[in-house]
Amino acid sequence: MEARVKPKTLPGFMELLPSEQILFNEMKEKIQKSYEKYGFLPINTPIIESADVLLAKAGGETEKQIYKFKKGENDLALRFDLTVPLAKYVTQYYDKLQFPFKRYQIGKVYRGEKAQRGRYREFYQCDVDIIGDGELSIINDAEIPSIIYNTFRELGFDDFCICINNRKILNGLFLSLGLEKESADILRVIDKIDKIGEEKVQKELESKIESNKVAVIMKFIKICGTNVEKIKQLEELNISEDMFVQGLNELREILKYITVFGVPEENIKVDLTIARGLDYYTGTVYETFLNKYRNLGSVCSGGRYENLAGYYTDKKMPGVGISIGLSRLFFLLTDYNIISADDKSISDVLVVSMNNEYEKCAEVATKLRQNDMNVQINIENQKLGKKFKNADKLNIKYVIVIGEDEVKNNVVSLKNMATGSQETVDIDKAISIIKNK
Amino acid sequence: MEARVKPKTLPGFMELLPSEQILFNEMKEKIQKSYEKYGFLPINTPIIESADVLLAKAGGETEKQIYKFKKGENDLALRFDLTVPLAKYVTQYYDKLQFPFKRYQIGKVYRGEKAQRGRYREFYQCDVDIIGDGELSIINDAEIPSIIYNTFRELGFDDFCICINNRKILNGLFLSLGLEKESADILRVIDKIDKIGEEKVQKELESKIESNKVAVIMKFIKICGTNVEKIKQLEELNISEDMFVQGLNELREILKYITVFGVPEENIKVDLTIARGLDYYTGTVYETFLNKYRNLGSVCSGGRYENLAGYYTDKKMPGVGISIGLSRLFFLLTDYNIISADDKSISDVLVVSMNNEYEKCAEVATKLRQNDMNVQINIENQKLGKKFKNADKLNIKYVIVIGEDEVKNNVVSLKNMATGSQETVDIDKAISIIKNK
Numbered sequence: 001m002e003a004r005v006k007p008k009t010l011p012g013f014m015e016l017l018p019s020e021q022i023l024f025n026e027m028k029e030k031i032q033k034s035y036e037k038y039g040f041l042p043i044n045t046p047i048i049e050s051a052d053v054l055l056a057k058a059g060g061e062t063e064k065q066i067y068k069f070k071k072g073e074n075d076l077a078l079r080f081d082l083t084v085p086l087a088k089y090v091t092q093y094y095d096k097l098q099f100p101f102k103r104y105q106i107g108k109v110y111r112g113e114k115a116q117r118g119r120y121r122e123f124y125q126c127d128v129d130i131i132g133d134g135e136l137s138i139i140n141d142a143e144i145p146s147i148i149y150n151t152f153r154e155l156g157f158d159d160f161c162i163c164i165n166n167r168k169i170l171n172g173l174f175l176s177l178g179l180e181k182e183s184a185d186i187l188r189v190i191d192k193i194d195k196i197g198e199e200k201v202q203k204e205l206e207s208k209i210e211s212n213k214v215a216v217i218m219k220f221i222k223i224c225g226t227n228v229e230k231i232k233q234l235e236e237l238n239i240s241e242d243m244f245v246q247g248l249n250e251l252r253e254i255l256k257y258i259t260v261f262g263v264p265e266e267n268i269k270v271d272l273t274i275a276r277g278l279d280y281y282t283g284t285v286y287e288t289f290l291n292k293y294r295n296l297g298s299v300c301s302g303g304r305y306e307n308l309a310g311y312y313t314d315k316k317m318p319g320v321g322i323s324i325g326l327s328r329l330f331f332l333l334t335d336y337n338i339i340s341a342d343d344k345s346i347s348d349v350l351v352v353s354m355n356n357e358y359e360k361c362a363e364v365a366t367k368l369r370q371n372d373m374n375v376q377i378n379i380e381n382q383k384l385g386k387k388f389k390n391a392d393k394l395n396i397k398y399v400i401v402i403g404e405d406e407v408k409n410n411v412v413s414l415k416n417m418a419t420g421s422q423e424t425v426d427i428d429k430a431i432s433i434i435k436n437k
Numbered sequence: 438m439e440a441r442v443k444p445k446t447l448p449g450f451m452e453l454l455p456s457e458q459i460l461f462n463e464m465k466e467k468i469q470k471s472y473e474k475y476g477f478l479p480i481n482t483p484i485i486e487s488a489d490v491l492l493a494k495a496g497g498e499t500e501k502q503i504y505k506f507k508k509g510e511n512d513l514a515l516r517f518d519l520t521v522p523l524a525k526y527v528t529q530y531y532d533k534l535q536f537p538f539k540r541y542q543i544g545k546v547y548r549g550e551k552a553q554r555g556r557y558r559e560f561y562q563c564d565v566d567i568i569g570d571g572e573l574s575i576i577n578d579a580e581i582p583s584i585i586y587n588t589f590r591e592l593g594f595d596d597f598c599i600c601i602n603n604r605k606i607l608n609g610l611f612l613s614l615g616l617e618k619e620s621a622d623i624l625r626v627i628d629k630i631d632k633i634g635e636e637k638v639q640k641e642l643e644s645k646i647e648s649n650k651v652a653v654i655m656k657f658i659k660i661c662g663t664n665v666e667k668i669k670q671l672e673e674l675n676i677s678e679d680m681f682v683q684g685l686n687e688l689r690e691i692l693k694y695i696t697v698f699g700v701p702e703e704n705i706k707v708d709l710t711i712a713r714g715l716d717y718y719t720g721t722v723y724e725t726f727l728n729k730y731r732n733l734g735s736v737c738s739g740g741r742y743e744n745l746a747g748y749y750t751d752k753k754m755p756g757v758g759i760s761i762g763l764s765r766l767f768f769l770l771t772d773y774n775i776i777s778a779d780d781k782s783i784s785d786v787l788v789v790s791m792n793n794e795y796e797k798c799a800e801v802a803t804k805l806r807q808n809d810m811n812v813q814i815n816i817e818n819q820k821l822g823k824k825f826k827n828a829d830k831l832n833i834k835y836v837i838v839i840g841e842d843e844v845k846n847n848v849v850s851l852k853n854m855a856t857g858s859q860e861t862v863d864i865d866k867a868i869s870i871i872k873n874k
Contacts, residue, residue: 005493007525007749009483010511015526017533018478018540025479037806039784039813041455041831042462046446046559047484047545048504056442067485067513069506071549076447076504088444089452096454098827100817103455108484112508122483132817139795139816146803260799262807312444347476358576362697366583369474370699376476379576380537380569390535394478 012113012121014327019395022344024330027155028106031126031324034151035104038143040128043103045085047110051075054084056311065111078110082127082323087309090131090317099133100140106326118331129321131308136318138250141284141304142257144322148288148300149263151324156339160299162263163271163287166251167303169234170275172244173220177213187275190221194273198222223272227255230270250283282306286322296332300324345395347376348434352387354403361402364412364427368400371431391417398434449550449558451764456832459781461767464592465543468563468761471588472541475580477565480540482522484547488512490525493748502548515547519564519760524746527568527754536570537577543763555768566758568745573755575687578721578741579694581759585725585737586700588761593776596728597736599700600708603688603721604740606671607712609681610657614650624712627658631710635659660709664692667707687720719743723759733769737761782832784813785871789824791840798839801849801864805837808868828854835871 009015016024036042051068054077067078079085082105090101106126113119128147130140145162152160170190174183189204198221205214216237223233234248251270258268274287283304290296302322309317333339351365358379365377376396378387384401391399401413406424414430415422425433446452453461473479488505491514504515516522519542527538543563550556565584567577582599589597607627611620626641635658642651653674660670671685688707695705711724720741727733739759746754770776788802795816802814813833815824821838828836838850843861851867852859862870 004750005489005748007490007528007746008487009525009529010485010487010513013483013485015482016480017530018480021479021481024481036783036811039787039811041783042458043453043455044458044461045452046450048447048450048547048559050445050447052442053444067506067508069504071504074447088446091444092446093454098830100815102813110485122485135818137795137816137818139799142799143814150806257796257799260796260803262803309444312441314441346473346478350476358574359694359697362576362579362694366697366699369587374473374476376539377580378537379574381572381574393535 010121011115012119014120014122014331017341018346019341019344020334022346023334023339023341024326026344027330028124028126028326030154031151031326032104032106034147034154035106035126035128037150038102038128038147040102040104043086043089043105044107045079045082045089045105047078047108048076049079049085049088051077053088054079057084057087062111065113067110067112080111081109082107082125083129083308083321086127086129086131087312091309091312091315094313094315099131100136101131101133102128103131104128118328118335120327120331123325123327126324126326127321129308129319131317131319134316134318136320138253138283139257141250141320142254143261144284144286144302144320145258145263145268146261148286148322149267152288152300157290159291160267161289161291162268162300163274163289163298164251164254164258164268165270165272165274165285166247166254166283167275167281167285168243168247168283169251169272170247172241172247173217173237173239175243176239176241177216179209179213182209186217190217190273191275193221221273227265227268227270230272231255234272247283254284280305284320290338293332293336293338296336299329299332343395345397346374347394347396348373349398349400350376350378350387350391350394350396351400351402352378352384352391354384354401354406357402357404357407360407364400364402367427368431368434371435373431373434388415388417397437400430447558449552449556451557451559451768454778455783456778456781457771459783460771460776460778461763463781464767465561465563465763467591468588468763469541469543471584471591472543472563472565474587475539475565475584477539477541480523480526480542481544482516482519482526482542484515484545485513486516486522486525488514491516491521494521494524499548502550504547504549517548518546519544519562520566520745520758523564523566523568524749528746528749528752531750531752536568537573538568538570539565540568541565555765555772557764557768560762560764563761563763564758566745566756568754568756571753571755573757575690575720576694578687578757579691580698581721581723581739581757582695582700582705583698585723585759586704589725589737594727597704598726598728599705599737600711600724600726600735601688601691601695601705601721602707602709602711603684603691604712604718605680605684605720606688606709607684609678609684610654610674610676612680613676613678614653616646616650619646623654627654627710628712630658658710664702664705664707667709668692671709684720691721717742721757727775730769730773730775733773736766736769780832782834783811784831784833785810786835786837787813787815787824787828787831787833788837788839789815789821789828791821791838791843794839794841794844797844801837801839804864805868805871808872810868810871825852825854834874837867 109125148162174180193201281303285303287298288300304320308319351361353361365375368375399415411424412430413424503517546562585599611617630638660667718740722740724735725737741757745756788798790798802812805812836852848861848863849867850861
C-alpha cells in the first residue's frame with residue numbers, strides 16, 4: 001500500500017458542505033443583485049498583487065497579517081481588503097472610467113489573523129464604493145443607507161438598524177475644546193462605550209483630560225431621543241467651530257435624503273458614539289446592527305473618506321462606501337440558527353431507475369431540463385431505497401421513478417418527498433405538478 | 438509631495454474594465470446555471486491549502502509552476518486546479534456526501550507559467566465532476582456531452598463540435614500490437630496530428646517502431662466518416678483484445694445515450710485522435726471545438742478517470758468530468774471579436790438633475806428601483822452634456838432628466854440614448870416605456 005497524505009483544510013479557512021454552500025451562494029447573489037440595482041459596476045481585481053503596490057499604505061498590525069511571498073524575483077502579496085485594489089484600479093484606469101465611479105467587488109481577501117472560531121484567514125468581502133473625481137456630492141452619503149437597507153431586506157431581514165454618524169461632528173467638538181491632538185485617544189475610549197459602559201468611559205477620560213471638558217464630552221455622548229431630537233440637541237450645544245457646523249449640516253442633509261431614498265425611519269438611527277477606523281474615514285460613518293442580535297456586532301460598515309488613492313496619485317478622489325464581511329456574517333447567522341441550510345437543494349427533481357430503465361430516465365431528465373428545471377439523474381446500480389434516501393439528504397422535493405410499467409405505459413411515477421404521496425402521471429402532468437408546487 | 442507608488446497589475450493577471458467584467462460575469466453565470474440544471478452541487482474550497490495536501494500527487498512541470506510559500510511555520514500553496522481540492526473534499530467529507538457525488542466549482546486557480554499574451558497565472562476554471570463510490574455507471578459519460586452542449590448553447594454558440602474518444606480503444610490497440618510500453622510515446626506523437634499532419638506523425642512513429650505496426654496505427658488513425666461509420670470501421674479491425682473491445686462497447690453505449698440526452702448528431706463527433714492527459718484519464722475523453730474557430734483549440738475538455746483520490750484514501754472513487762478554462766476562453770473570444778462588451782451595462786436608467794433637483798432625482802430613482810430596475814443616479818455638480826456622455830460610455834439605454842419644469846409638473850424627461858428622442862411623461866409611463874423596450 002502506498003503512503004497516503006491525510007486530507008485536511010487549514011484552520012481559519014471556511015469550507016462548507018454543499019447545502020451550506022447553496023445558502024452561502026444565495027446570500028452572495030442577493031448582495032450582488034442589490035448592489036447592481038443601485039447601478040454599481042463589477043470589477044474583479046487579482047488576489048495576488050505586487051507587494052509594493054499592495055503595501056503602499058499598509059503598516060502596523062495589518063502588515064503583519066499579510067500573506068507575502070516571493071515567486072522568482074518578485075515580491076508578491078495577497079490582497080487583505082478590496083479598498084487598496086480599488087485605489088490601484090481607479091488610478092490605473094482613470095482615463096477609461098466615468099466619474100463618479102460606482103463599483104462593487106465581491107471576493108476573497110486574506111489576513112493571517114490568529115485562528116479562532118468564526119474568524120477567518122480567507123474571507124469574502126462585499127464592497128460598494130462611489131468615487132468622485134475631485135469632489136463628490138454629500139447626497140451620495142444618503143444613498144448608501146438605502147443600499148444597506150435594500151440589501152438586508154433582500155437577505156430576509158427587517159428588524160435592523162443602520163447607525164449613522166459624522167466624524168466632523170466629533171472632530172469639531174474636540175477642536176472647540178482644544179483637544180484635537182487628544183482626539184484619536186478620546187475616540188478610542190468612546191468607541192468602547194458599548195463594551196464597558198458610560199461610567200467607565202467617563203472615568204477613563206477624566207484620567208486624561210480636564211473634567212470640565214469631559215463634562216461637555218459626556219453631555220455630547222448622552223444626547224438621545226429620535227434622530228430629529230438628536231439633531232436639535234446638537235444644535236443646542238451652540239458650538240460655532242466650522243468643522244462641527246459642517247458635520248452637523250452634512251448629517252442633517254443626509255437624514256433628509258435618506259428618507260427620500262426610501263429608508264423607513266425605524267431603520268436609521270443617528271448614533272454619535274460610533275467612530276470607526278481612526279484615520280481612514282473623514283465624514284459620514286455607518287454601522288449596521290440586527291436588533292435582535294446586537295451582540296453579533298456590526299454586519300455592514302463603512303463611511304466617507306477624503307481621498308482614496310493618495311499613495312498612488314496626486315488626483316484627489318473622495319469616496320464613500322460600505323463593506324459586508326460575508327464569511328463572518330454567514331458563520332454568525334448559521335451559528336446562531338438565524339438562518340439554516342437544512343432545506344437547500346439545487347435540483348427540483350431526482351430521476352431514478354427502478355432497474356435498468358436508463359434510456360427512459362435520460363429521456364425524462366432531458367425533457368424536464370428543457371422545461372427549465374434543475375434535474376439530477378441517478379442511473380447507478382443502487383437499491384431504490386438508497387436512491388430515495390439520497391434524494392431526502394439532498395433536500396430534493398420530488399423523485400420521478402421509472403420502472404418497467406412506466407416505460408411500457410409511457411408515464412412516470414412522481415413522488416412528493418414531503419408528503420410521501422406518489423402518483424402515476426404522464427410527463428407533461430408531472431412537469432405541471434412540480435412547477436405549480 | 439510624498440513619494441508615490443506606481444500602480445500596476447502583475448503580468449499574467451487578468452483585470453478587466455467594468456463593461457468587459459459584466460460580459461465575463463454573464464458568461465460565468467450562464468455556465469453556473471447550466472451546471473445547476475444538471476443537478477451539480479456547488480462547493481468552494483480555499484485557494485490556499487497546506488502544501489503537502491495540495492502536492493500529494495503533483496510533480497514535474499506542474500510542481501514548478503505552483504505558488505508555494507511559508508506563513509509562520511506552515512508550508513502553504515495556492516491551488517493549481519480544482520481537481521486536487523475535489524479529491525481532498527470527497528475524502529474529507531466522505532460520510533456527509535451522497536454518491537454519486539455531483540459537484541461544480543467555479544473559481545480562480547494559480548500557475549506561475551511563463552507570461553505570454555492570453556496565458557494567465559491567475560485564471561478561472563469551471564469544473565463539473567460526477568464521483569462514484571466504488572463504481573460509476575458509464576451512462577454518466579453520456580450525460581457530460583449534454584452538459585457541454587447545453588452550456589455552449591447558453592453561451593450563445595451553436596456551431597461547435599464535442600469530440601469524444603475512449604482511451605481504452607487506443608490502449609487496447611497498443612496491447613494487441615504488443616506496444617503497451619511505448620503507448621505513452623506513441624500517444625504523444627498522435628496528439629500532434631492537428632499541428633504537424635498525418636505524414637509527419639507516420640514518419641515520427643516509424644522512427645520508433647516497426648513499420649507493419651505503424652501501418653495498423655495509421656489505418657486506425659485514418660478511420661473516418663460519420664460516427665456510425667467510425668464504429669463500424671473499428672469493429673472491422675477485428676481486434677479481440679479485451680481492453681479494445683471494452684472501450685468500443687463503452688463508446689457505442691455512450692453514443693446511444695448522448696442522443697437520448699438531447700445532443701444533436703451534428704454537435705458530437707467520434708475523434709479517435711484525441712488522447713488528452715497521458716496518465717490521468719482512463720476511459721472516455723472529451724474535447725470541444727468551435728467549428729469556425731478551430732484554431733482556438735479545445736474550449737472544454739475532460740474525461741473519465743478510474744480513481745480520483747488514491748493519494749488520500751484507499752476508497753476507490755471513479756469519476757468523469759470536464760473543465761472550461763473561462764479566463765482563456767474569454768480572452769480568445771474577445772480577442773477574435775467573437776463576443777464584445779461594447780453594449781454591456783448594469784443600469785437600465787441613469788437619473789440626472791438639470792441643476793439642483795436632487796430630491797426629485799432620489800425620489801424617481803427609488804421608485805424605479807422599487808419597480809425592479811437597476812438605476813444609477815448622478816447628482817454631481819457636472820454639466821448635463823457630461824452626464825449624457827457618461828451614460829453613453831456606460832451603455833445605459835435611457836436617461837431620465839429632472840429639471841425645474843419636471844419638478845413643477847411632477848413628470849420626467851425620458852431620453853432614449855439609441856434614438857436620441859426625448860419625451861416628457863409621468864413616472865409610471867416612463868417605467869412602462871423602459872420595461873417594454
